[in-house]
Amino acid sequence: MVNSASLLQWAAQASRSFSSTGTQQRKVAVLGAAGGIGQPLSLLLKLNAQITHLSLYDMAGTPGVAADISHCNTKAQVKGYDQDKLAEAVRGCDLVIIPAGVPRKPGMTRDDLFKINAGIVKSLAEAVGKHAPGAILNIISNPVNSTVPIAAEALRKMGVYDKRKVLGVTTLDVVRAKTFYAEKKGLDVSAVDVPVVGGHAGITILPLFSQASPQASLTAEELDALTKRTQDGGTEVVTAKAGKGSATLSMAYAAALFADSVLRGLNGTPTYEYTYVESSVTESPFFASKVKLSTEGVEKVYDLGTLSDYEKAALKTMMPELLQSVEKGVEFVKNS
Template sequence: MLRFSRSFSKSAINNYKVTVLGAGGGIGQPLSLLLKLNHKVTDLALYDLRGAPGVGADVSHVPTNSTVKGYEPENLPEALKGSDVVVIPAGVPRKPGMTRDDLFNTNASIVRDLAKACAENCPDAAICVISNPVNSTVPIVAEVFKSKGVYNPKKLFGVTTLDVLRASRFVSEIANTNPVNEKITVVGGHSGITIVPLLSQSKHKDLDTETRDALIHRIQFGGDEVVQAKNGAGSATLSMAQAGARFAGSVLDGLSGETDVIEPSFVDSPLFKDEGIDFFSSKVTLGVEGVKTVHPLGQLSEHEEELVRLAKETLIKNIQKGVEFVKQNP
């Protein structure tokens, strides 16, 4: 969707390198295709433990103005050098009965090692973390960057955009509207009850209690629908790829100097630091330095106040889990 209010004076002359870490996976492949279609991406680097050169060759045939190359493990530094944006979907998918937290032990090590490579080869890049559990993997990246002395809180993002997309879609099904026109802010984190859609700030603040509660639950646990429907063959990949491409595109819009680029994201946030919560998802204005402004939550209903309170209780534990992992497994 075009946003005519922005200034496009800088974007036409900027070229950007974007690296996808985990490009051969269920999210990585469609994500790589969607990024190839973004006109701001002029150098697309695709990395994975296996299969990335093939994905790179395939995607490279799409006739847009960017070069594409796939990289294998020994060439990870080359894939990262000069990157403006790094998107990390690497990791194992959920299976039926698993929560995002169940993925922690495997994905934590993967994200830690990739974060080390980013800190060493592209410390100034905007890092967009998709790998679950995001509530814990984003703090892992932060701790790794801190240990290398290159942490920039304005350049680290947990991608929560899928929650926003689901909220728009699910609301539209109830209201019989076009989901493109549904703007639902989702705050908190990116798992279960930490996902808090602010319906009171939308056009649907007057839903009856039963409908509202069912809708919120579906937004919070919508990923389970996909996991169950795929019957052990994976989790949300195509919708997550769209969410990742949209968020990475917004980051690029901000870096290029466009104005009024606003997306919810799980970032190093001042909102609840006095409560010991260093990361929180809320609307963020994106700019040339990454995070330009972290927006307050605004007016909440009593029910939403309670949902945020519950989300914060879980987030403290999730964040600490990531921090402790790096301490114990540097």
């Protein structure tokens, strides 16, 4: 599962050379690297000892971001690409992370967000399909419930779709659930685990506190409050920033943790995470649940385990919205 200790391990390893034994040459690209998520994410990735080449792409300003990050004394070589250099940026990548797009702003509906970001994700996914067809895609761009199906459908049309390699990053939901649960019950957050399943927006986010560890008793009121706070975590940040930003730093942190797990899987150490992928676990064709990550991406998708009555009701409630979001993404590509 996501482990904050891994960030400390990166820092400890940052100024050391790679071991020559078993070390893979791993190239990672960040598409949208000059943005609010992209910049801190790129910095965190520069600290990851598994990455030898870090490729940063955005419409403008990327060479400056790359130059800044490149001064950090870690092994990863960094290069920035602007505008028409997308093909060069992704070519040869093992992992491509997509935070590109606009953030959610006060008063912005999910439909507003969809209209802007759908086309961005489609074009970036197509570039990866053409120039790095074997790469794993980690999609951050919202609304994830639709953008992951968009990427999948775009790659399917190109004949290069591999359901094991298109992953929606829902790690921030897990990070929030663990943090809020630990704070509420006075637990050591580094020892807490909370499964989070479903989607990555509002009521489609379902923390499974009945399966949390260590297990602490929750009243009905505490359970409902923790669930809703996890679902509304993004809104909490937007409100706190008074409309001048969204959850960029915590998202970058969560995305870096997830990327680390993906890379460890690629390098032969199986890892386990919660992520939004093509799935047959529920009636939704895309769903976030526990997966095993290995050398080809998602090796196995696990079922949800035993749910409480509260969680069963929440799962039923979310399904129409989640199905609609998935269909909306698929139809966008089909009608493009």
